[in-house]
Amino acid sequence: MSLIRVPASASNLGAGFDCVGVAVDRWLSVAARRAGEGERGPVIHRFGTVQAIELPAEHDLVHVGFAAACRAAGREVPSDLVLDVRSEIPVGRGLGSSAAAVVAGAVAANRLLALALDLHAVAELCTAIEGHPDNVTPAVYGGATLATRGEDGRLVVAPLEIHASLALVFAVPDFAIETKRARAVLPESVSHDTAVVAAARSAALVRGLASAHPELIATGLNDVLHVPHRRALIPGYDGVTTAAVRAGAIGATLSGSGSTIVAVSPRDAVRAVEDAMAAAWRAIDVAVETFHSAGHVHGVEIVDDTNVDGSTPTTGAAHDPLSFRRS
Numbered sequence: 001m002s003l004i005r006v007p008a009s010a011s012n013l014g015a016g017f018d019c020v021g022v023a024v025d026r027w028l029s030v031a032a033r034r035a036g037e038g039e040r041g042p043v044i045h046r047f048g049t050v051q052a053i054e055l056p057a058e059h060d061l062v063h064v065g066f067a068a069a070c071r072a073a074g075r076e077v078p079s080d081l082v083l084d085v086r087s088e089i090p091v092g093r094g095l096g097s098s099a100a101a102v103v104a105g106a107v108a109a110n111r112l113l114a115l116a117l118d119l120h121a122v123a124e125l126c127t128a129i130e131g132h133p134d135n136v137t138p139a140v141y142g143g144a145t146l147a148t149r150g151e152d153g154r155l156v157v158a159p160l161e162i163h164a165s166l167a168l169v170f171a172v173p174d175f176a177i178e179t180k181r182a183r184a185v186l187p188e189s190v191s192h193d194t195a196v197v198a199a200a201r202s203a204a205l206v207r208g209l210a211s212a213h214p215e216l217i218a219t220g221l222n223d224v225l226h227v228p229h230r231r232a233l234i235p236g237y238d239g240v241t242t243a244a245v246r247a248g249a250i251g252a253t254l255s256g257s258g259s260t261i262v263a264v265s266p267r268d269a270v271r272a273v274e275d276a277m278a279a280a281w282r283a284i285d286v287a288v289e290t291f292h293s294a295g296h297v298h299g300v301e302i303v304d305d306t307n308v309d310g311s312t313p314t315t316g317a318a319h320d321p322l323s324f325r326r327s
Helices: 061-072 097-112 119-130 136-141 179-184 192-211 214-221 227-233 237-246 267-282
Strands: 002-011 020-034 043-048 081-087 144-149 155-160 166-173 251-254 261-266 288-294 301-304
Touching (some): 002 097, 002 136, 020 097, 020 136, 020 166, 020 192, 061 081, 061 097, 061 119, 081 097, 097 119, 097 136, 119 136, 136 155, 166 237, 179 227, 192 214, 214 251, 227 251, 237 251, 237 261, 237 267, 267 288
Antiparallel strands (some): 002 301, 144 155, 166 288, 251 261
């Protein structure tokens, strides 16, 4: 049995609204198998942060991704499917838990049923489910990614560089923000002037992250498309972002649509930034967890002969970076 591991992701990074995402060192794991004697499928066993989810198996996003991969390959979904899912990605906090689930399900189908889908096909079908690619593409390819549609409508993905001196610091509060609610507060259109500012700041973000240029990063994190409309949904947003900068971060903004706040920080300041962000939320009685992610985080991977709890039922477990065809 193969274990599929998919990273969390921070999307909508500053001015990279709906197009820039970064793989984050938190993981969702799935083991897919056919039901054994005495078992009936489809069934999902959930552990970790997804344990509280109560959905029929067919509506779980891991199963949705699995079924989408089957359809893409012209195959039926096995009626005796069993999925063991464990996640350390907070749900509903803007860290790509849904994208990770969809990608894990699609890759699990690809592996279990030998569907021969390539990476691009997985990214395309998972983006169709998610509606936008900014969480999906770092989950699939790893690292930081820029994703958009080409003139022919095909998904175009390019890696982005993040300077080795930088880290992402996350403050995850104990309340969630539904993506549907976060989308509902956005305006249907923006002015030409706002669009010009947004384009300039997205360019500043990309160049700033690659060069560790503090002014460019700070400018690129100062989004004008979604954060001004969503910040009111996050109690303490201004206090937490201000605390991060005062502690040494270059800037801070929403991760995804929230509720997590992410700061871009020099690596030598991450502990101070974590402590300051946590203190700002605790000052208004919000419980919070902090962590940081630095360096390149790889995308989806397959580990052979491994259970969802990390144990190895057979000897000779092999690490397989991705055993399906690459485009």
